[in-house]
Amino acid sequence: MKKFTFVLAAMFAFATLGNAAETEETVYFGGAPSWAFKKFADINGPLPLSVTATADWNEVTLTDKASISTSDYKAIKVYYSDLTQVGDNKMQLVIGVKAPGYGQNNNWTLDPADFVDVDPAKESVELELGDKYDGKSIDKLTLALKKVGASITINKVVFVKQNGDEEIQSTSASGEVKQVTATPWFEFTQWNMQYLCDKTCTLLTYTKSAEESQKYVIEFAEPTQDALQWLPMAVTAGGDEAPAYIGIPVGSEKAELELNSETEFTKDKAPVEWTSIKSIALQSGCAAGVTQTVKIKSAKRIITNTTTGISKVENLEVAKDGKCFNLAGQQVGKGYKGIVIKNGKKMVIK
Numbered sequence: 001m002k003k004f005t006f007v008l009a010a011m012f013a014f015a016t017l018g019n020a021a022e023t024e025e026t027v028y029f030g031g032a033p034s035w036a037f038k039k040f041a042d043i044n045g046p047l048p049l050s051v052t053a054t055a056d057w058n059e060v061t062l063t064d065k066a067s068i069s070t071s072d073y074k075a076i077k078v079y080y081s082d083l084t085q086v087g088d089n090k091m092q093l094v095i096g097v098k099a100p101g102y103g104q105n106n107n108w109t110l111d112p113a114d115f116v117d118v119d120p121a122k123e124s125v126e127l128e129l130g131d132k133y134d135g136k137s138i139d140k141l142t143l144a145l146k147k148v149g150a151s152i153t154i155n156k157v158v159f160v161k162q163n164g165d166e167e168i169q170s171t172s173a174s175g176e177v178k179q180v181t182a183t184p185w186f187e188f189t190q191w192n193m194q195y196l197c198d199k200t201c202t203l204l205t206y207t208k209s210a211e212e213s214q215k216y217v218i219e220f221a222e223p224t225q226d227a228l229q230w231l232p233m234a235v236t237a238g239g240d241e242a243p244a245y246i247g248i249p250v251g252s253e254k255a256e257l258e259l260n261s262e263t264e265f266t267k268d269k270a271p272v273e274w275t276s277i278k279s280i281a282l283q284s285g286c287a288a289g290v291t292q293t294v295k296i297k298s299a300k301r302i303i304t305n306t307t308t309g310i311s312k313v314e315n316l317e318v319a320k321d322g323k324c325f326n327l328a329g330q331q332v333g334k335g336y337k338g339i340v341i342k343n344g345k346k347m348v349i350k
Contacts, residue, residue, distance in 0.1 A: 188284030
């Protein structure tokens with residue numbers, strides 16, 4: 001009988017353990033259209049607004065006031081950047097008083113009114129309110145984008161008071177709008193909402209995975225005053241959507257949401273087999289006719305990845321007692337044929 005021997009320098013023991021890696025990210029808010037909230041500002045003041053026209057009639061509304069008067073204000077300033085006009089179609093600052101029946105039967109008359117071209121080479125436009133507005137309430141103040149594809153970022157809108165003081169305004173827009181902040185101040189009515197996103201206003205998502213989970217933590221600057229809820233929107237393999245409504249107790253100073261492969265979604269009271277979550281929103285659940293203010297101090301996302309692998313290798317002392325073991329670690333007798341380990345050496349016995 002021939003013996004072929006292969007020498008092993010040592011025997012090794014491998015320990016397999018689960019290792020979890022965590023990544024923490026700042027969460028921002030933005031991406032919802034302007035009709036999805038009553039007010040969306042930064043906790044420190046109004047937000048810059050970037051808008052791209054998706055229709056020729058898209059415009060930026062430059063204040064949330066219903067009307068303004070020359071008895072209070074003498075001028076309006078708009079500061080902007082990244083202006084892209086389409087062809088020779090200049091954007092316009094539109095200021096005026098709506099005529100009776102405005103918006104009905106194709107009536108868009110403003111009397112009196114001003115239409116001021118916005119220069120792409122500049123960074124601001126200003127209009128002094130003339131005597132023609134004395135005694136009247138200006139109720140149209142917009143920036144008209146004019147053509148599909150035109151875009152602009154409104155950095156700040158200022159009303160100049162009669163005493164020279166400046167008052168910064170909140171803005172909103174139709175079209176594709178981007179406003180984003182990590183510390184928002186919301187005014188929500190019933191079912192109003194805002195999405196969780198990154199600093200580029202890209203919505204945060206989650207792909208169902210046994211290895212990854214996500215945890216969202218929001219700290220409120222003031223305890224919540226009315227009903228709020230998390231609103232993650234799941235998607236099935238077939239493209240169907242299924243929301244989940246997860247309540248946040250009134251008076252909360254912090255809210256947490258965890259998403260993992262065990263998170264349950266239902267549709268028509270039946271469980272849904274989902275594959276991903278396309279968006280996560282913070283939504284108001286207050287009663288109809290009620291407005292609640294929500295101030296957020298900070299928000300973060302913690303992503304946990306769990307992996308399994310070799311965590312350590314141990315060099316064990318070899319037992320030299322003449323016993324033979326197969327590769328499964330079972331002791332074998334003298335008549336055994338095949339690969340064995342004896343005295344720390346790998347051998348083939350034929």
